[in-house]
Amino acid sequence: xxxxxxxxxxxxxxxxxxxxxxxxxxxxxxxxxxxxxxxxxxxxxxxxxxxxxxxxxxxxxxxxxxxxxxxxxxxxxxxxxxxxxxxxxxxxxxxxxxxxxxxxxxxxxxxxxxxxxxxxxxxxxxxxxxxxxxxxxxxxxxxxxxxxxxxxxxxxxxxxxxxxxxxxxxxxxxxxxxxxx
Amino acid sequence: xxxxxxxxxxxxxxxxxxxxxxxxxxxxxxxxxxxxxxxxxxxxxxxxxxxxxxxxxxxxxxxxxxxxxxxxxxxxxxxxxxxxxxxxxxxxxxxxxxxxxxxxxxxxxxxxxxxxxxxxxxxxxxxxxxxxxxxxxxxxxxxxxxxxxxxxxxxxxxxxxxxxxxxxxxxxxxxxxxxxxxxxxxxxxxxxxxxxxxxxxxxxxxxxxxxxxxxxxxxxxxxxxxxxxxxxxxxxxxxxxxxxxxxxxxxxxxxxxxxxxxxxxxxxxxxxxxxxxxxxxxxxxxxxxxxxxxxxxxxxxxxxxxxxxxxxxxxxxxxxxxxxxxxxxxxxxxxxxxxxxxxxxxxxxxxxxxxxxxxxxxxxxxxxxxxxxxxxxxxxxxxxxxxxxxxxxxxxxxxxxxxxxxxxxxxxxxxxxxxxxxxxxxxxxxxxxxxx
Numbered sequence: 307x308x309x310x311x312x313x314x315x316x317x318x319x320x321x322x323x324x325x326x327x328x329x330x331x332x333x334x335x336x337x338x339x340x341x342x343x344x345x346x347x348x349x350x351x352x353x354x355x356x357x358x359x360x361x362x363x364x365x366x367x368x369x370x371x372x373x374x375x376x377x378x379x380x381x382x383x384x385x386x387x388x389x390x391x392x393x394x395x396x397x398x399x400x401x402x403x404x405x406x407x408x409x410x411x412x413x414x415x416x417x418x419x420x421x422x423x424x425x426x427x428x429x430x431x432x433x434x435x436x437x438x439x440x441x442x443x444x445x446x447x448x449x450x451x452x453x454x455x456x457x458x459x460x461x462x463x464x465x466x467x468x469x470x471x472x473x474x475x476x477x478x479x480x481x482x483x484x485x486x487x
Numbered sequence: 488x489x490x491x492x493x494x495x496x497x498x499x500x501x502x503x504x505x506x507x508x509x510x511x512x513x514x515x516x517x518x519x520x521x522x523x524x525x526x527x528x529x530x531x532x533x534x535x536x537x538x539x540x541x542x543x544x545x546x547x548x549x550x551x552x553x554x555x556x557x558x559x560x561x562x563x564x565x566x567x568x569x570x571x572x573x574x575x576x577x578x579x580x581x582x583x584x585x586x587x588x589x590x591x592x593x594x595x596x597x598x599x600x601x602x603x604x605x606x607x608x609x610x611x612x613x614x615x616x617x618x619x620x621x622x623x624x625x626x627x628x629x630x631x632x633x634x635x636x637x638x639x640x641x642x643x644x645x646x647x648x649x650x651x652x653x654x655x656x657x658x659x660x661x662x663x664x665x666x667x668x669x670x671x672x673x674x675x676x677x678x679x680x681x682x683x684x685x686x687x688x689x690x691x692x693x694x695x696x697x698x699x700x701x702x703x704x705x706x707x708x709x710x711x712x713x714x715x716x717x718x719x720x721x722x723x724x725x726x727x728x729x730x731x732x733x734x735x736x737x738x739x740x741x742x743x744x745x746x747x748x749x750x751x752x753x754x755x756x757x758x759x760x761x762x763x764x765x766x767x768x769x770x771x772x773x774x775x776x777x778x779x780x781x782x783x784x785x786x787x788x789x790x791x792x793x794x795x796x797x798x799x800x801x802x803x804x805x806x807x808x809x810x811x812x813x814x815x816x817x818x819x820x821x822x823x824x825x826x827x828x829x830x831x832x833x834x835x836x837x838x839x840x841x842x843x844x845x846x847x848x849x850x851x852x853x854x855x856x857x858x859x860x861x862x863x864x865x866x867x868x869x870x871x872x873x874x875x876x877x878x879x880x881x882x883x884x885x886x887x888x889x890x891x892x893x894x895x896x897x898x899x900x901x902x903x904x905x906x907x908x909x910x911x912x913x914x915x916x917x918x919x920x921x922x923x
Binding site: 309310313331333355356357358359364367368370371372374375376377378381383385386387388389390397401404427428429432460 | 651652655658659661664711712713716718822825826829830854855856857858860861871872873875876882885886887888916
């Protein structure tokens with residue numbers, strides 16, 4: 307997948323999240339892209355590390371800035387307690403039309419991620435994305451309890467009940483996504 | 488009597504002070520090597536004053552990091568919601584982290600290759616960058632013995648020196664993330680503050696100057712709230728907002744007018760071409776001793792030799808630098824073309840290579856990393872708001888983006904005519920299947 311094809315996937319993700327009522331700040335896009343890339347093996351090529359608020363990609367953050375430079379998206383300030391939203395600009399339409407077959411290929415994956423995460427707050431997305439990270443990167447095949455303990459070790463501000471719920475939900479999401487591959 | 492505090496004269500910060508233990512880092516071979524690495528590569532070919540080195544920049548970053556630390560950890564101004572994140576003033580931990588921060592700031596560039604950023608990605612083997620070399624040096628036997636004497640650990644220094652993007656071995660606590668932000672942060676990192684001020688001073692341009700005294704005095708650790716999630720980050724008092732605007736505008740102007748000046752960039756590309764031919768297998772060696780032996784002086788000597796001798800590797804790019812026969816700018820991105828095709832320069836480069844041959848065309852591109860325009864601001868009535876709510880300027884600072892295509896000067900007139908006649912066809916987005 308080349309850079310512009312990756313950009314249209316992100317543009318479509320942003321449009322879908324917005325359409326479904328998400329405020330769509332950078333954290334939403336970071337986590338939704340992480341789910342999209344990892345659950346469906348979409349070759350977006352972003353490297354995610356576990357940072358303060360769960361999986362985060364500096365490359366994706368840079369790409370979002372590059373997309374602003376290319377007039378594909380723009381920042382839209384929001385009142386407290388929300389950070390700025392990222393919204394698509396008119397110029398993005400022609401790129402999306404041009405790469406319509408890429409969009410068609412990943413459309414159901416984008417819709418799956420949008421539907422699962424559109425109304426989640428940042429803290430909830432952080433827990434779920436960390437649960438996926440722990441499951442895929444650190445402790446595959448480990449018990450739910452082990453992974454929940456792992457989450458609270460990594461993120462001391464998450465309590466054990468929240469961690470268990472996140473692991474349970476992420477296991478369901480992984481199962482659902484595998485059915486759609 | 489042995490002098491315990493040493494003072495170094497600096498054109499930007501007047502005096503930079505360090506103690507005898509810190510002086511051992513300064514006197515170490517890896518740090519002394521920075522005296523021979525130009526801060527701005529070959530920029531002095533355009534801006535003759537820009538001959539300053541990484542050595543003095545690193546000292547400046549240490550000085551500014553200490554000033555920021557002393558301001559933001561002052562208990563009298565700590566915001567209640569972040570008080571628990573900060574070690575008690577003057578406690579062992581407070582002093583320990585101040586020392587770690589100073590040493591991390593001093594060593595943050597210690598792994599730089601000759602001529603700084605020139606083509607680092609192309610000239611290092613896969614998986615290497617200057618940050619990785621920095622980590623290796625900080626953990627080398629020579630440096631370990633110094634850290635032991637100072638009573639700090641190399642891992643803490645390394646972690647803050649390269650930041651979370653490059654330090655993957657352990658996670659960053661909120662406190663460590665703030666300290667790392669002091670050095671490398673996108674909004675208020677002192678690395679950037681120092682290089683803007685210093686580069687602007689030496690190059691003789693005014694764009695990079697801003698009131699850093701006022702800016703640092705108004706920095707605060709503030710909670711950044713986002714829909715149920717709160718993290719402590721570097722923010723600012725409302726009174727410092729205009730100086731923050733001037734810092735971020737300074738960055739924009741310095742990048743567009745100096746760092747990405749098209750002639751400066753083509754000299755970097757010719758230097759990269761020379762190094763590709765001159766280095767064994769086309770790559771810098773990453774073994775520590777090899778790294779320490781190479782600096783700008785050793786390479787310049789070879790560059791001049793190659794420029795004078797047609798039989799030596801890298802003769803052509805070397806003579807282009809030495810005789811100032813650099814390639815000329817054929818195309819640069821512009822809003823109209825980018826609207827048509829965000830990768831318009833790539834399309835022009837490809838078409839020009841097809842028409843004039845790969846050896847006669849070069850390209851360069853850069854897009855700003857991160858953002859940095861959004862940070863928390865504490866108002867006079869103690870509300871915490873986003874900088875973007877309070878500043879129209881920050882909302883509208885353009886993103887730095889550069890795309891250049893260069894052509895051999897002997898073909899310049901033909902290429903210009905060709906571009907004028909064909910540009911609209913060239914930048915049209917090709918059918919999607921061709922992009923796979």
